[in-house]
Amino acid sequence: MRFKQGCKDGIPIMLGYLTVSFTFGVSCVAKGFKWWMPVFCSLTNFTGTGQFAGMDLIAAAGSVLELIATMLVINARYSLMAISLSQKLTPKTTFGQRLLIAFGLTDENYAVAMRRQYEVTFDYYLGVMTTSFSGWVVGTLLGALAGNILPESLLSAFGIALYGMFIAIVIPPCRSSKAIATVVLTAIGLSCLFYYTPYLKNLSSGWAVIICGISSALIGAIFFPVKDEENSDDGKDGEAISSDNNSETNSQHNFDIENSDSNVSTKTESAACDENIENITADDTRIHTKGEDKNASL
Amino acid sequence: MQVFDVVWRILLMALITYLCRVLTLVLVRKKIKSRFFRSFLEYLPYGVLTAMVFPAVLYCTANFYSALVGMIVAIILSLFKRGLLTVALSATATVFLVELIMRLA
Numbered sequence: 001m002r003f004k005q006g007c008k009d010g011i012p013i014m015l016g017y018l019t020v021s022f023t024f025g026v027s028c029v030a031k032g033f034k035w036w037m038p039v040f041c042s043l044t045n046f047t048g049t050g051q052f053a054g055m056d057l058i059a060a061a062g063s064v065l066e067l068i069a070t071m072l073v074i075n076a077r078y079s080l081m082a083i084s085l086s087q088k089l090t091p092k093t094t095f096g097q098r099l100l101i102a103f104g105l106t107d108e109n110y111a112v113a114m115r116r117q118y119e120v121t122f123d124y125y126l127g128v129m130t131t132s133f134s135g136w137v138v139g140t141l142l143g144a145l146a147g148n149i150l151p152e153s154l155l156s157a158f159g160i161a162l163y164g165m166f167i168a169i170v171i172p173p174c175r176s177s178k179a180i181a182t183v184v185l186t187a188i189g190l191s192c193l194f195y196y197t198p199y200l201k202n203l204s205s206g207w208a209v210i211i212c213g214i215s216s217a218l219i220g221a222i223f224f225p226v227k228d229e230e231n232s233d234d235g236k237d238g239e240a241i242s243s244d245n246n247s248e249t250n251s252q253h254n255f256d257i258e259n260s261d262s263n264v265s266t267k268t269e270s271a272a273c274d275e276n277i278e279n280i281t282a283d284d285t286r287i288h289t290k291g292e293d294k295n296a297s298l
Numbered sequence: 299m300q301v302f303d304v305v306w307r308i309l310l311m312a313l314i315t316y317l318c319r320v321l322t323l324v325l326v327r328k329k330i331k332s333r334f335f336r337s338f339l340e341y342l343p344y345g346v347l348t349a350m351v352f353p354a355v356l357y358c359t360a361n362f363y364s365a366l367v368g369m370i371v372a373i374i375l376s377l378f379k380r381g382l383l384t385v386a387l388s389a390t391a392t393v394f395l396v397e398l399i400m401r402l403a
Contacts, residue, residue: 012383019390037304044312054311058304071311075318077346082323084339087330095324102320107347114343153401156360157394163355164372164389166347171376173344183341187348195353213346220341225333 006127009116013108013128014135016165019158020048021136025143026155027052031059035144042140046133047106048162050074073207080214081110090119097122104129108162111169179224187216364396 021042028038038055045051050071057067082105089101101122109128113120174181194200194208203211330336359365372389380388 012381012386015383016386033304034301037308040305041308041311044308045315047315050311050315054308058307064307064310067307067310068314071314072318075315078315078318079322080339080342080346082319082321083326084342086323086326087336087339091327091329098324099320102323103316105319105323107350111343111347152360153394153397156364156397157390159358159360160355160365160368160372160389160393161386163351163358164368164386165382166351167355167369167372167389168376168380168382168385170344170348170351171373172379175377175379179341180344183344184348187345188352191349191352191354209346209349212349213342216345216348217338217341220345221334221337224337224341226337226340 002121002123003127006124006129007131008127009112009124010109010128010131012165013112013132016108016162017132017135018139018142019161021139022143023155023158024048024051024055025140025145028055029144031055033059038144039137039141042137046103046136047075047078070204073204073210076210077213078105081105081107085110085113085120088114088116088120089125090121093122101125101129104133106132108132108165111166115169179220182223183216183220186219187212190215359393359397361397361400364393364400367396368393 024042025035025038028041029035033055038051041051041055045054053070053074054067057070082102085101085105086098089098093101104125106129109125109132112128113125116124170180170184174184190212191208194203194212200208330339355369356362356365359368368389371392372385375385375388
């Protein structure tokens with residue numbers, strides 16, 4: 001069931017991957033690799049930027065040290081993502097399951113998993129990563145085999161597909177969360193700074209992404225710390241309201257029992273009690289909805 | 299370059315990539331208590347993804363202007379909370395159309 005849901009959520013990623021890995025396959029064959037080499041790379045690596053950069057270096061006969069350094073810089077962000085994904089996984093996720101999940105920790109799989117309102121289970125993540133991985137490998141294969149058949153214009157247009165997906169992930173929550181809007185705007189500003197300013201722009205894009213991502217998240221954490229989990233889902237107001245209602249219910253309940261011999265009184269009290277319960281339900285719903293909003297922005 | 303050289307370099311890439319992913323996923327298992335660090339982790343994906351997209355998205359197609367229009371379309375659709383696939387395909391279609399028009403003009 002959760003596996004199915006994961007597969008469903010993985011479909012947009014799969015379609016995005018098909019196009020990106022297709023271009024990866026095309027570009028590798030164009031660089032002189034045999035058709036199976038990019039496929040082998042996609043099967044073992046399952047990472048976008050890293051594969052492009054790595055195959056570039058291999059084609060250019062770069063040193064092994066350079067290859068290692070580049071892969072470390074480009075993939076360092078995964079270790080940070082792994083920490084936060086680890087927080088989101090159900091505690092019962094086993095060691096072996098984590099070993100498998102780690103293989104499927106890509107930007108997009110991660111983003112989709114983190115967007116989920118609930119804790120992420122192994123089944124769900126397996127669904128997402130199986131679907132997206134199949135798109136990744138099949139896309140590479142098709143790209144490597146049919147490389148030059150697609151017209152240049154279509155390839156160019158597909159270049160924006162994955163960026164479009166990222167935009168659809170980061171922009172919507174900006175509307176409901178000032179915190180996320182701040183983080184996103186800071187990241188845009190810093191990233192442009194690193195892209196266009198002399199000297200700064202000499203930094204590799206892998207490093208720039210790491211620096212901009214960390215700084216903007218730090219600014220978010222400093223100015224908009226998240227609410228404590230120990231308290232209710234939603235700030236102090238929600239908590240105050242719900243506890244008020246609880247105490248009222250309790251007192252009404254006691255009162256009800258005390259007067260149970262009097263029919264009239266019981267009726268009145270139970271009516272009052274019903275009303276109260278309705279209030280509570282309404283409040284709970286409200287709190288719940290707020291909680292969902294908050295989670296939806298994750 | 300020999301086939302063998304390519305294969306072991308690809309495997310080396312895979313090893314580094316996997317280590318970056320697996321180490322913290324396996325080692326950091328307890329729920330993090332620090333409110334500051336939890337906030338940081340909550341915002342990190344937005345920071346990283348945004349930094350990856352902007353301004354690189356402007357140079358991901360054959361033409362700056364097609365990418366610019368595609369990006370604007372993607373942002374507007376996202377503000378109206380359209381799904382991932384809708385946004386991605388609309389941006390792609392926009393780029394294709396803009397480049398087609400520019401070639402014809």
